[in-house]
Amino acid sequence: MRFTAEDIDGHEVARREALYGPLAEAVRELVDATIRTEVDAAAVQEVEATVRAATARLRDRQIDGAFGVRYTEDGRIMPWGNVVIGLRNPIAPPLTVHRERDRCWSEFTLGAAYEGPPGHVHGGICALVLDHVLGSASSPEKPNFTGTLTLRYRRATPLGPLRAEARIDRVDGVKTYVVGALSDSDGVTVEAEGVFILPVWAREGSTTTPT
Numbered sequence: 541m542r543f544t545a546e547d548i549d550g551h552e553v554a555r556r557e558a559l560y561g562p563l564a565e566a567v568r569e570l571v572d573a574t575i576r577t578e579v580d581a582a583a584v585q586e587v588e589a590t591v592r593a594a595t596a597r598l599r600d601r602q603i604d605g606a607f608g609v610r611y612t613e614d615g616r617i618m619p620w621g622n623v624v625i626g627l628r629n630p631i632a633p634p635l636t637v638h639r640e641r642d643r644c645w646s647e648f649t650l651g652a653a654y655e656g657p658p659g660h661v662h663g664g665i666c667a668l669v670l671d672h673v674l675g676s677a678s679s680p681e682k683p684n685f686t687g688t689l690t691l692r693y694r695r696a697t698p699l700g701p702l703r704a705e706a707r708i709d710r711v712d713g714v715k716t717y718v719v720g721a722l723s724d725s726d727g728v729t730v731e732a733e734g735v736f737i738l739p740v741w742a743r744e745g746s747t748t749t750p751t
């Protein structure tokens with residue numbers, strides 16, 4: 541598991557955010573446009589060549605494997621490759637998760653890239669979002685892992701503006717039980733409950749390392 545300390549200050553973090561955030565946002569727009577475009581064949585082929593050239597340019601210098609979770613000396617966490625909240629991950633919507641005591645919530649929009657049933661969010665994407673928001677609620681600072689996630693899809697979730705929220709139901713040793721829901725403007729579409737568990741390597745007194 542890749543947790544990497546970065547010897548950088550807040551200014552450098554902000555510089556990187558300002559550099560990579562707009563790139564990821566541009567690629568998100570490209571994904572949406574790729575799904576929805578109706579330009580002619582020559583234009584599609586021209587754009588394909590441009591995108592391939594851009595990809596090759598970025599690959600001139602890159603890291604091995606995934607981004608991992610990086611952090612600074614002052615405790616700033618940079619999960620920039622994360623599929624839900626990652627600043628550098630165009631697949632991430634991305635969500636901004638807010639916290640208030642034992643609850644978390646996020647308001648966000650899911651567009652064409654997240655479609656399952658026509659005009660509606662893929663069920664796996666609902667699970668992805670809820671897993672993350674429930675996991676975030678389970679602990680502000682501990683790296684809890686999803687043990688079990690149970691969902692009840694009450695009705696199809698339309699693409700568009702949505703809200704996910706979660707709160708701690710109870711804590712039992714290393715297990716935190718969390719409940720939550722995904723909603724549109726008409727109310728709840730998916731209910732969720734999850735058990736989030738502190739892995740052995742993060743438990744007090746543990747001498748094992750993340751694997």
Ligand SMILES: CCCCCCCCCCCCCCCC(=O)SCCNC(=O)CCNC(=O)[C@H](O)C(C)(C)COP(=O)(O)OP(=O)(O)OC[C@H]1O[C@@H](n2cnc3c(N)ncnc32)[C@H](O)[C@@H]1OP(=O)(O)O
Nearest residue numbers: 609619671672675676683685686687688735737738739740
């Ligand atoms: C990482 C930080 C980055 C920070 C960045 C910022 C982002 C901040 C927000 C993060 C939000 C993330 C939210 C998404 C989080 C994922 O997506 S995590 C990825 C998906 N989950 C996994 O891959 C987990 C894989 N499984 C495992 O690693 C281990 O099986 C587990 C779940 C940690 C359990 O560890 P274990 O050593 O097997 O646990 P063990 O000591 O045997 O059992 C402890 C207790 O849990 C119970 N238990 C064990 N397994 C389960 C289970 N699957 N279900 C229910 N109960 C169980 C046992 O019965 C036992 O209960 P008691 O006997 O104490 O009553």
